[in-house]
Amino acid sequence: MCPLPSGRACPAPSTSTGCSRSPSAASWPPTSAGTVSCSTWAAGSPRGCCRTVSCRPSANSCRCGWTSWAAPPGSVTDVVLSHLHIDHVGWASTSGVPTFPRAGHHIHTADWKHYVDGDADDAVRRKVGPLRDTALLWDGDSVAPFDWLRLVHAPGHTPGTSVALIESRGQSLALVGDLFHHPAALDHPHWRCGFDWDTQQAAAARTEWLERLRTTRTPLVGPHFPGLEPVMLR
Numbered sequence: 001m002c003p004l005p006s007g008r009a010c011p012a013p014s015t016s017t018g019c020s021r022s023p024s025a026a027s028w029p030p031t032s033a034g035t036v037s038c039s040t041w042a043a044g045s046p047r048g049c050c051r052t053v054s055c056r057p058s059a060n061s062c063r064c065g066w067t068s069w070a071a072p073p074g075s076v077t078d079v080v081l082s083h084l085h086i087d088h089v090g091w092a093s094t095s096g097v098p099t100f101p102r103a104g105h106h107i108h109t110a111d112w113k114h115y116v117d118g119d120a121d122d123a124v125r126r127k128v129g130p131l132r133d134t135a136l137l138w139d140g141d142s143v144a145p146f147d148w149l150r151l152v153h154a155p156g157h158t159p160g161t162s163v164a165l166i167e168s169r170g171q172s173l174a175l176v177g178d179l180f181h182h183p184a185a186l187d188h189p190h191w192r193c194g195f196d197w198d199t200q201q202a203a204a205a206r207t208e209w210l211e212r213l214r215t216t217r218t219p220l221v222g223p224h225f226p227g228l229e230p231v232m233l234r
């Protein structure tokens, strides 16, 4: 979710990857209420724009690409943080004040201990520390904040990396965060990513999730994937 002023022009989506797009991406089923938006700041992106996957029940649609954020920050009820790397939390607070003051922030305890209580990254601690009163820390293998949303622990990229599984009307979508940092990892899960906290554990997690998503025919989308196009594994 993006704390952006409305009305700012955004660039056109980048071209998709060579992977197959999910045939259901354009009409991906909506959730029962509200808008689901998952995003990250993109390094080098124009100010005021972000990459999002937004699913809007009222419009019965899911769109991916560059958008501007028009909803008042105070209207956001829940924020899911896939992990606590700075490019995914740089908007979490401004001058010590949470950007989404009324939202519960879902964060795996392992990342909170590593980056906020610990000293792994001062910049992350400054940005996420102000969420202490709004953080909804969860532990263990998985948690279901809503009947349509399950967060699953997939450590390796960071200690608390999680995958958000959205399910509605018999279809699903996996928001994989940086479990897959680049589409190339879909074909080469054992290639090392320089940002992984534990390279062996990250590779094992990628291998496991590839099998899981392929078996369940679940499209996935990664916040660093070109154009944020959902990918259905062959």
Ligand SMILES: [Zn+2]
Pocket (backbone or CB within 6 Å): 083, 085, 157, 178, 195
């Ligand atoms: Zn990351």
